Amino acid sequence: MSGAATESRAAILATLRKGVAAAPFAVPAPPARPASVSVTDSVSGDAWERLAAVLAPLEVRLRMAGTRAEAAKHVADIARERHASTYTRWDTALDGLGLDEALSSLTRLAPGCCQELAQADLGLALAHGALIESGSMVLVAAPGQHRAASLLPPASVILVPRRALLPDVSYLPALLVRHSVNGKLPACLNLITGPSSTADIELVLVRGVHGPGVLDLVGLDWDD
Amino acid sequence: MEVTTRHFRQSSARACRDVNLRAVLDHTTRYFQSKRQASLETFEGRDAHFARARAARLNALSRLPELLEQLEANAIAAGTIVHWAADAAEARAIIVGIAKAASARVIVKGKSMVTEEVALNPALEETGAEVWETDLGEFIVQLAGEPPSHIIAPAVHKSRQDVVELFAEKLNLHGESIPELTLLARRALREKFLSADMGVTGANMAVAETGSVILVENEGNIRMSTTCPRVHVALMSLEKVVATMEDAADLLRVLPRSATGQRMSSYVSVLTGPRGEGETDGAREMHLVILDNGRSEVLADPVLREALACFRCGACLNVCPVYQTIGGHAYGWIYSGPIGTLLSSLLLPRSETRDLPFGCTLCGACKRTCPLSIDHPKLMLALRERTAGGGGNPIGAAHALLARHPLAYRMAVGAARAVDPRLDLLARLPGLPGLSRFVDSRRPPELKTPFTARRRKKTQKERS
Ligand code: SF4
Numbered sequence: 001m002s003g004a005a006t007e008s009r010a011a012i013l014a015t016l017r018k019g020v021a022a023a024p025f026a027v028p029a030p031p032a033r034p035a036s037v038s039v040t041d042s043v044s045g046d047a048w049e050r051l052a053a054v055l056a057p058l059e060v061r062l063r064m065a066g067t068r069a070e071a072a073k074h075v076a077d078i079a080r081e082r083h084a085s086t087y088t089r090w091d092t093a094l095d096g097l098g099l100d101e102a103l104s105s106l107t108r109l110a111p112g113c114c115q116e117l118a119q120a121d122l123g124l125a126l127a128h129g130a131l132i133e134s135g136s137m138v139l140v141a142a143p144g145q146h147r148a149a150s151l152l153p154p155a156s157v158i159l160v161p162r163r164a165l166l167p168d169v170s171y172l173p174a175l176l177v178r179h180s181v182n183g184k185l186p187a188c189l190n191l192i193t194g195p196s197s198t199a200d201i202e203l204v205l206v207r208g209v210h211g212p213g214v215l216d217l218v219g220l221d222w223d224d
Numbered sequence: 225m226e227v228t229t230r231h232f233r234q235s236s237a238r239a240c241r242d243v244n245l246r247a248v249l250d251h252t253t254r255y256f257q258s259k260r261q262a263s264l265e266t267f268e269g270r271d272a273h274f275a276r277a278r279a280a281r282l283n284a285l286s287r288l289p290e291l292l293e294q295l296e297a298n299a300i301a302a303g304t305i306v307h308w309a310a311d312a313a314e315a316r317a318i319i320v321g322i323a324k325a326a327s328a329r330v331i332v333k334g335k336s337m338v339t340e341e342v343a344l345n346p347a348l349e350e351t352g353a354e355v356w357e358t359d360l361g362e363f364i365v366q367l368a369g370e371p372p373s374h375i376i377a378p379a380v381h382k383s384r385q386d387v388v389e390l391f392a393e394k395l396n397l398h399g400e401s402i403p404e405l406t407l408l409a410r411r412a413l414r415e416k417f418l419s420a421d422m423g424v425t426g427a428n429m430a431v432a433e434t435g436s437v438i439l440v441e442n443e444g445n446i447r448m449s450t451t452c453p454r455v456h457v458a459l460m461s462l463e464k465v466v467a468t469m470e471d472a473a474d475l476l477r478v479l480p481r482s483a484t485g486q487r488m489s490s491y492v493s494v495l496t497g498p499r500g501e502g503e504t505d506g507a508r509e510m511h512l513v514i515l516d517n518g519r520s521e522v523l524a525d526p527v528l529r530e531a532l533a534c535f536r537c538g539a540c541l542n543v544c545p546v547y548q549t550i551g552g553h554a555y556g557w558i559y560s561g562p563i564g565t566l567l568s569s570l571l572l573p574r575s576e577t578r579d580l581p582f583g584c585t586l587c588g589a590c591k592r593t594c595p596l597s598i599d600h601p602k603l604m605l606a607l608r609e610r611t612a613g614g615g616g617n618p619i620g621a622a623h624a625l626l627a628r629h630p631l632a633y634r635m636a637v638g639a640a641r642a643v644d645p646r647l648d649l650l651a652r653l654p655g656l657p658g659l660s661r662f663v664d665s666r667r668p669p670e671l672k673t674p675f676t677a678r679r680r681k682k683t684q685k686e687r688s
Contacts, residue, residue: 004314005307005308005309005314005318008308008309008310008314008516009308011310012292012308012310012462012514012516012520013289013292013293015516015520015521015523016288016289016292016462016520016523017289018524019520019521019522019523019524019525019529020286020287020288020289020523022524023523023524023525023526023529024286025282025285025286027279027282027283027286028275028279029279030275030276030278030279030280030474031272031275031276032272033269033272033273033276033474034268034269034272034273036268036269054487111504111505112504113504113505114417114418114451114452114505115418117505118414118418131488133487134487134488135487135488136487136488136492141499141500141503141505141506142500142502142503143500143501143502143503143504144502146503146504146505147447147451147505147506148451148452148504148505151444151447151448151451168477169473169476169477169488170470170473170474170477171473172469172472172473172476172494173468173469173470173473176434176469176494176496181500184302184500185302185434185436185496185497186496186500187302187303187495187496187497187498187499187500187503187506188450188493188494188495188496188499188506189493189494190447190491190492190493190494191476191488191491191492191494192490192491193486193487193488193489193490193491193492194490195490196442196443196444196490196491197442197443197490198360198361198406198442198443199377200359200360200361200364200377200378200379201360201364201379201382201384201387201402201405201406202383202384202402203251203252203255203377203380204402206402206403206406208406208410209360209406209409209410209443209444209445210358210410210413210414210417210443210444210445210447210448211443211444211447211448211490211491212444
C-alpha cells in the first residue's frame with residue numbers, strides 16, 4: 001500500500017470509530033429464520049417435484065435419470081435438441097457417467113482460455129448444491145471444474161446428484177466450508193438460477209444476453 | 225457524469241411536462257411493482273426474512289471499522305489485493321494505477337453505481353484503454369452518452385426505436401426486434417470480453433469473515449468480466465460489508481425478490497481471491513478497492529446513517545410518486561428516487577443538494593416498501609432541518625403546533641392577514657429568528673373570503 005493509501009486507511013477507520021463511539025447503535029436481535037423446505041423433504045421424491053415446479057417459470061427443464069446410462073442418454077438428447085457440435089465439460093466430477101461416449105459425435109473442447117471455449121455449443125457441469133426454494137444450482141470452481149463451462153456456451157447442462165438437494169440459500173455458508181481445501185475457501189462459487197436474461201430494452205424479457213440462453217438439468221436420482 | 229443536483233427544481237419541472245417520459249415511467253414502475261408484489265405474496269415468512277435482513281445490515285454498520293479490518297485481513301489471506309480510497313479521486317487513481325500496471329488495453333465493466341459515482345470511465349479512457357459497459361442497459365446509455373435512469377434498469381427511458389438508431393449510428397449494427405438487438409449486443413460485447421485484460425465490477429456485498437466479494441446479476445456480464453480477463457477489480461463502497469456468510473445469505477434471500485421479484489437472480493458469484501492453483505479460468509489477480517467518499521462521516525449521525533443500510537434493490541423508486549413523475553435524470557446525479565435523494569444529499573456538498581430533500585411528499589410509500597424498513601421520510605425531514613440551518617426552526621415548530629389546532633390557526637392567520645393581507649411583509653419583520661427562512665420557503669395561499677361568509681352572501685342574494 002502506498003503512503004497515501006495507508007493514510008486514507010487510517011483516516012477512514014478513525015472517522016468510523018469516532019462515529020460509532022459518538023452514537024452507538026442499538027441493533028435488535030433478529031427473529032429466527034423461518035424454514036422454507038424441511039431437510040427431510042429435501043431428500044424425498046417431493047424435492048425433485050418442487051425443484052421442477054420452481055424452475056418451470058424460468059423455462060428450465062429438469063429430466064430425471066435413475067441410472068448413469070439414462071443420464072448420458074438425456075445429455076445426448078439435449079445436445080441433439082440444441083444442435084450442438086462441440087462441447088466442454090467438467091473433468092473428474094463428471095467422469096464415470098459415460099458422457100463422452102454419449103456425445104461421441106461431438107468434438108470435446110479442453111478447458112483452457114475463454115477464446116477457445118467460446119466456440120463450444122454446449123457446456124456440462126455438476127451441481128454441488130441444488131437449492132429447492134429458489135431453484136438455484138450451486139457450482140464450485142476448482143481444477144477441472146472450469147467456470148466457463150456454465151457461462152460461455154449458448155446452452156448449459158447441469159447434472160444434479162440427489163445428494164446435492166438442499167432447502168435454500170441458508171446452506172450457502174456450509175457449502176463454502178464443505179468445499180474448502182486445507183482451510184482455503186473456493187475462489188469462486190456460483191449460484192445459477194435459470195438462463196442468462198435481460199429486460200433492459202422496454203422491459204421485454206430476452207434469454208441469453210451474455211451467458212447461456214438455455215439451461216437444462218439432469219437429476220441423478222440415485223445414492224452415491 | 226456532471227453533477228446537476230443544484231438544478232433539481234428546474235429539471236424536475238421540465239420532467240413533469242414530458243409526456244413521453246411519464247408514459248415510460250408509468251410502465252416501468254408498474255412493471256417492477258407487479259413483479260415484486262407477486263413474488264412477495266408467496267414469500268413464506270416474509271416479515272421475519274425482512275427483519276433478519278435489516279438486522280444483518282444494521283449489525284454491519286454498528287461494527288463497520290472492525291468488520292472492514294476483518295474483511296481486509298481475510299481478503300488478503302485469500303490472495304486479494306486490498307486498497308482504501310478516501311474519495312473519488314483516490315479511487316480513480318488506484319484503479320487507473322492497476323490498469324496501467326496490467327497494461328490494460330480493453331477493460332470490461334459490470335453494472336456498478338459506485339464506479340459511476342467516482343466517474344471511473346473517463347479516467348480509465350485517459351489511459352488510452354477502451355472501456356466497455358457490458359450490462360445491456362448500461363451499454364445502451366454509454367453509447368448514448370447518458371447517465372442511467374434507474375438502479376435496476378438503467379436504460380428504461382430508451383425505446384426500442386432509440387436503440388435501433390443508436391446501434392446503427394454508433395456500431396453500424398442493424399436490427400429491429402428486441403431479441404435481435406440483444407443478440408447484436410451479445411456478439412459485440414462477447415468480442416470485448418474475450419479480448420479484455422481487466423474486468424471492473426462493483427460489489428453487492430463483501431463478507432468480513434471470509435474476505436469474499438458477492439456479485440448479483442441476471443445477464444452473466446459480471447461473470448464474464450470476472451472469468452475471462454486477467455485482472456478483476458471490485459470497487460466497493462465501505463458500507464457494503466456484512467459480518468458473516470450467514471448474513472449474506474439472509475440478504476440474498478431478500479434482495480432479488482425486492483428488486484425484480486425473482487427468488488434469486490440468475491447469477492450470484494461468491495469470489496474469494498484470484499483463481500486457485502490448477503484452475504484454468506478466473507482472474508489471476510484480484511483487487512478490492514474500499515471506498516469512503518463521505519460515508520464515514522455519516523456514521524456519526526444517529527438518524528441519517530440509516531441510509532447506509534440500503535442494499536440498492538430499487539423498490540422505493542418504483543413506489544415513489546415523485547420518481548414516478550420525474551424519473552431518474554431530474555435528480556441530477558446517479559442516485560435517484562427516495563434513497564437517491566438521501567445518498568446524494570449525504571455524499572455531495574450541501575450547497576449542491578439543498579432542494580433535493582424538498583422534492584418529497586412525505587407520503588411514506590418508500591418506508592412501507594423498503595425491505596430494510598429504512599425510514600426515508602424521517603431522514604428526509606432531518607435533511608430539511610439540516611438544510612434550513614440545523615437545530616430546527618422555532619417558527620416552523622410554532623406553525624406545526626398551530627396547524628394542529630384549527631381554531632387557533634385561523635385566528636393567528638386572521639390576525640396576520642389583518643396587518644399584512646398578502647403575507648409578504650412577514651419575511652422582513654425584524655427580531656424573529658428563522659421567520660424569513662420559513663416564509664421564503666412557502667407560498668401562502670391566496671387570500672379568499674371564508675366559506676361561511678361566502679355562504680351568507682349567497683343566501684342573502686337568493687333571498688333578495
Ligand atoms: S432504501 Fe430500501 S427500498 Fe430503497 S433501494 Fe434501498 S433497500 Fe431498496
